[in-house]
Amino acid sequence: MDERAAVPVTLPRVNPTISYWQDPPDSEVADYLSSEQVPETADTIIIGSGITGSLVAWNILQSADHGSIIMLEARQACSGATGRNGGHTKAASYRSFHDNAYSLGTETAVKIARLEYDNIKAVHAFAREHNIDCDLYSGDTVDIVYDQQQWDNGVKSIEAMRKAMPELLNTVAKYTSWSKEEAREKFYVKGEECVGAISYEAGSLSAYKFVIGVLKMALKKGLELFTNTPATKVDKGEDGIWCVQTSRGVVRAKRVVLATNGYTAPLCEKFQGKIVPLRGQITAHRPGKTQPIGGLPTTYSFIYKNGYEYMIPRPQGSKYEGDIIMGGGLVMAKEEGLEEFGTTDDTTINEDISKYLTETTPRYFGSNWGKDHEDGRIRKQWTGIMGYSPDGFPFVGAVPREKNLWMAASFQGHGMVLCFMCARALVAMMSGDDEKLNSWFPEAFKVTEARLEKKFMGRLHTKPVDVEIRL
Ligand SMILES: Cc1cc2nc3c(=O)[nH]c(=O)nc-3n(C[C@H](O)[C@H](O)[C@H](O)COP(=O)(O)OP(=O)(O)OC[C@H]3O[C@@H](n4cnc5c(N)ncnc54)[C@H](O)[C@@H]3O)c2cc1C
Numbered sequence: 001m002d003e004r005a006a007v008p009v010t011l012p013r014v015n016p017t018i019s020y021w022q023d024p025p026d027s028e029v030a031d032y033l034s035s036e037q038v039p040e041t042a043d044t045i046i047i048g049s050g051i052t053g054s055l056v057a058w059n060i061l062q063s064a065d066h067g068s069i070i071m072l073e074a075r076q077a078c079s080g081a082t083g084r085n086g087g088h089t090k091a092a093s094y095r096s097f098h099d100n101a102y103s104l105g106t107e108t109a110v111k112i113a114r115l116e117y118d119n120i121k122a123v124h125a126f127a128r129e130h131n132i133d134c135d136l137y138s139g140d141t142v143d144i145v146y147d148q149q150q151w152d153n154g155v156k157s158i159e160a161m162r163k164a165m166p167e168l169l170n171t172v173a174k175y176t177s178w179s180k181e182e183a184r185e186k187f188y189v190k191g192e193e194c195v196g197a198i199s200y201e202a203g204s205l206s207a208y209k210f211v212i213g214v215l216k217m218a219l220k221k222g223l224e225l226f227t228n229t230p231a232t233k234v235d236k237g238e239d240g241i242w243c244v245q246t247s248r249g250v251v252r253a254k255r256v257v258l259a260t261n262g263y264t265a266p267l268c269e270k271f272q273g274k275i276v277p278l279r280g281q282i283t284a285h286r287p288g289k290t291q292p293i294g295g296l297p298t299t300y301s302f303i304y305k306n307g308y309e310y311m312i313p314r315p316q317g318s319k320y321e322g323d324i325i326m327g328g329g330l331v332m333a334k335e336e337g338l339e340e341f342g343t344t345d346d347t348t349i350n351e352d353i354s355k356y357l358t359e360t361t362p363r364y365f366g367s368n369w370g371k372d373h374e375d376g377r378i379r380k381q382w383t384g385i386m387g388y389s390p391d392g393f394p395f396v397g398a399v400p401r402e403k404n405l406w407m408a409a410s411f412q413g414h415g416m417v418l419c420f421m422c423a424r425a426l427v428a429m430m431s432g433d434d435e436k437l438n439s440w441f442p443e444a445f446k447v448t449e450a451r452l453e454k455k456f457m458g459r460l461h462t463k464p465v466d467v468e469i470r471l
Helices: 002-006 051-061 094-104 106-129 148-164 180-187 207-220 334-340 351-368 419-430 434-439 449-453
Strands: 041-047 069-072 137-145 176-179 196-204 224-226 231-236 242-246 249-258 276-285 299-304 307-313 324-328 378-388 395-398 405-409
Touching (some): 041 242, 051 069, 051 207, 051 405, 051 419, 106 148, 137 180, 148 196, 196 299, 249 419, 276 351, 334 351
Parallel strands (some): 069 224, 249 405
Antiparallel strands (some): 176 196, 231 242, 242 249, 276 378, 299 307, 395 405
């Protein structure tokens, strides 16, 4: 993994694979340019137009004295991880709670679980409040578990959550367990035999459409957007003003926000090996012939010994309703996916992962999948670049020893349940209003020198259940 973490991170590549969500791209915003050249100065420069950058812009724009805001995007609008993800707003907090409580204490583990839950609720509420048409589904999800150890870990972690947050038994800590027989009937998993299933509140949306909606609202409030405009260098002048070089000229500003996720290192060297790109892959399956009429009842994950897949049936009424979005399969690639770390190449797919993901639907659903659609099982497949940190948490706040350089990046495969609240927290910090954050924002997410010392070891694995935590 050391070698992979040391691969020099590049800027976003040209000609990425085309994701399901960006086909076609939004005709108004995808290639938006506020002007041919960037202005000479701005109050704030945001680099990156994914869910983080767009919501940082939106939050800044809520204050009366927001000043001028420029957003730079290397490719089309929202064409990083957000425009290429699964769109699962699924926290699965019980899968990390035990580990978080073990390494950071129960209080922080509760804060993280609450933030994830609140983030889901906030994204769904925001989409509804602003009428953003993004194929939103708010409802249950299920984890179909195929490995006894994973099942035991889950059960014990849920018990720990219930003890630690008795006042949240109907929200954050609400889980329902199902036997393997119940799982077969209720969730149609008539293929490979599972240990059991766990269901809870979650949702899904087109993150691309959501962000395009946010960007349109931000543009109306004065955001200046420059797509297809990579920021190539970020330097501080002697006067303390930041100078950002772009393909459309140089812009200077009092403050800069890096919302660059897996691509942060080329602009801020101290993140080389600390935010490591990881390529994720997704296949969109046309529904099998015996899939239940009216669609599947929830979104899914399939959890096995050393990995997982996540699956989102496209909701009724959406384009290609009933299609199955299936992502994951990392550990099925050569050396458990080692070569997917450190790469920013989302212009190609990994053939091993492609083959594996293609076979998942009939394997999990068995007779409830049936014959393939006459146009073939796979409608589309694509890749996208995530940003992974050594401790598995995002970096949110001021970049150490750099005045007025801010960041919110490294959201692993989990940004749909983190970025909304992290953007809110970052803007509070930038406004000097961060005292109120202590009650809900985990210190563990802030950017510290100590976190930058940590060594990147890959995706973190959950600790066995016999590792005791103090409640
Ligand atoms: C295949 C895949 C599936 C996923 N599925 C899920 C899921 O189902 N649920 C979930 O919670 N999370 C999922 N994730 C993770 C989630 O998508 C991310 O955590 C989240 O989108 C991060 O958002 P962001 O805005 O911080 O980063 P991004 O969306 O990556 O945005 C960063 C932007 O910065 C731009 N940029 C970078 N460098 C520069 C530069 N120098 N100049 C100009 N622009 C620049 C990039 O082009 C990009 O548009 C998935 C990710 C992938 C790749």
